[in-house]
Amino acid sequence: MRTDVVFAGGGMVGLSLAIALARAGIQVVVVDRETPESVQSLAYDGRASAIALGSKRVLEGAGIWSEMADHASPIWDIRVADGHPLRGVSPLFLHYDHADVGEDPFGWIIENRVTRQALHKVAARTDGLTLLAPASVARIDRDADQALAVLDDGREISAALAIAADGKFSKRREEAGIGVSGWNYDQVSMVATVRHERDHDGVAVELFLPGGPFAMLPMTERRCNIVWSEQKDRAERFMAMNDADFLKELTLRFGDWLGDIELSGPRFAYPLSLQQAERYTDRRFALIGDAAHSIHPIAGQGLNMGLRDVAGFAEVLVDATRLGLDIGAPSVLRDYERRRRFDNVLLAAVTDGLLRLFSNDVPPVRAVRDLGLATVNRLPPVKHFLMRHAMGVVGDLPRLVRGEAL
Template sequence: MPPAPDLFTDALVVGGGLVGLTSAIALAHAGLSVILVDDVAPEASLAPTFDGRATAIAHASCQLYRALGLYDGLAADGQPILDIRVSDGRPGEKPSPLSLHFHAADIGSDPFGLMVENRHARFVLNRAIAGLPAITTIAPARVTGTRRGGAGASATLADGRTIAARLIVACDGRLSPLRAEAGIRTIGWRYPQVGIVTTVEHERPHNGLAHEHFLPAGPFAILPLTGNRSSLVWTEASDLAPLLMRMDRADFDAELRRRFGDRFGAVHSVGPRFSYPLAFHVATRFADTRLALVGDAAHGLHPIAGQGLNLGLRDVAALAEVLADGIRIGLDAGDAELLARYERWRRLDSVIMGTVMDGLNRLFSTDLAPIRLARDLGLAAVERMPGLKRFFMHHARGTVGTLPRLLEGKPL
């Protein structure tokens, strides 16, 4: 007879990134006891050098955080996105005059979303977890193996402790050991691109404008932060990116200005640079026996429209709703039909979003004259079609499709 587990919980969430932290909070609101395991101590993840990225939290995701009581904390250090401009061009040249401009005020009083630096978001989420008795955090710690069956699941930590759970929630990233252990394959590919992320300061205010400027190497996103600062997500060819990362600040800023232009006056980089290889993947299944894949464990997108985290938060909201509804009628949190419902809800949406983002990246990451002309004319055409513009704006806000209650700002 196996020894008794050291700990028991309804849901074991593995992975303490933004999606993992939000999953733990949402599942606690759904009425589950939660143990969150992460290999990084919470205080270490708050250091500016740990994660220099900022995240665009779409309007629907903001509604989720409102429903969980976290939006005010995020907004305190966040910058509303009031406008989105999409343009095409080449380094060192002015953008094409044929562009697309979205105004949030055209479809309501709320912004498209909120730009929040990841370290600030982590602080707010960790503070919320510390105040929820239903959540126990074990970090730093590492899950070395799991067992899952009809009667329940268990996980073994590197220090030898065991945790029994009704459900394991894999928020353990793109390479997801839990997904691999379950034998779930992925479909995907690497892009010949690298994402370079840094923060820039500029002379003139951005007024809440997010600018997606497409260059031959890929999208060059300028995303507004608080003050006269923006987060830069610079997609560059894989063979050139290492050279840019090695440049001293003066040379790097010179290359940055060739692409950034003078729309906000003088500009220079501040803080560290980070680089990330870019890839697309989607899991062939989002669930297995007493296992749910959430966020990057289930899918990974090109950052072309900043939808990666928001897609993961849609997973969180759907899973929390499915489990909350099941628990109300007496079902086990790891019930196979509940997990099947979660998978049906989320997989098609993820495949469609991934395919669209992949297509946009391929369309705009080319310098062939006929294709450049066609896409510029396409941007100009959408600019002159109010109905189609509103449709794209609702997509940017994340308010298209069948939304879980949390994404409508409603309680579970």
């Protein structure tokens, strides 16, 4: 096969970029080892993701959002506070109200399963996009003229550019000799969905507990997605509990602000780490999404980082195509890395700093951070900037993030 771009991996970020490029007239082939049916099932991934306003615009520009909108729950308010399972919630807190910065919500909470369903539905009807799944890339041979993806079954796909979108344990990144820096956290993220008596009114809550952050994210149908980060040994004990005992521990932290709660669906556990690729590009080769970077979910920015990669890279490749340039040329790939690396490294540093500040129960540190939250809450200019940053609409924005066409 001959194409313009070949993707190794077809997850949420990779398939989003593939759709955006194909809609702009760039031929793409996506090779993914999972079947479309398996990645769209409830058993595959129990997580939900926060889609910031800027990321929603990216998905709109790629023609994907319309397939997700009915299942998206808007975030109208964000409340952040220190907490303790026994002492309760600190009276000092930080509150973001969307009305302070406009009419749009901060973002939306959407199940990853729903996002994948939308992506595969749109991909199936997008001209210029070929999805090979299940199929696996055995290796990618690259020279000055082309990238050649050799599949496990012997098929070959030649392209001007190969993109690795195969996750944080990327084999294609390793094959290209690109190292990573970072570390594993002594935390596991436990994920579950609960139903509750009262409506959440679009309020997202993040409590900073001694073992790690505990997020309650508003979903449709009177549900919340729980992202509970806890020390590994304790997380293993919690995950080994039966549903009734696990729900008791969950309720102790969730509180009664939404009335009685019950588990809705299976539980999942994910080890946490911070990782940054030493570079994002090589000869006729680039990394995107988790293959390039992964962060702690403390601020719910992982998928948003990947979608900003999509917006930045799509703009670079589409502009190069319109100018008649070689989309695999070093100058084109350097432009992509220049646009995305600083933003990704900065956000990784911020989330790591927040985690280290809040994942402890040292009294003097707790007092300082509580005072810091309360102080920011009383400084409108600072708070407004942080709110717009949470919406993903701060900085030098690609066209898709601005709501403009590619």
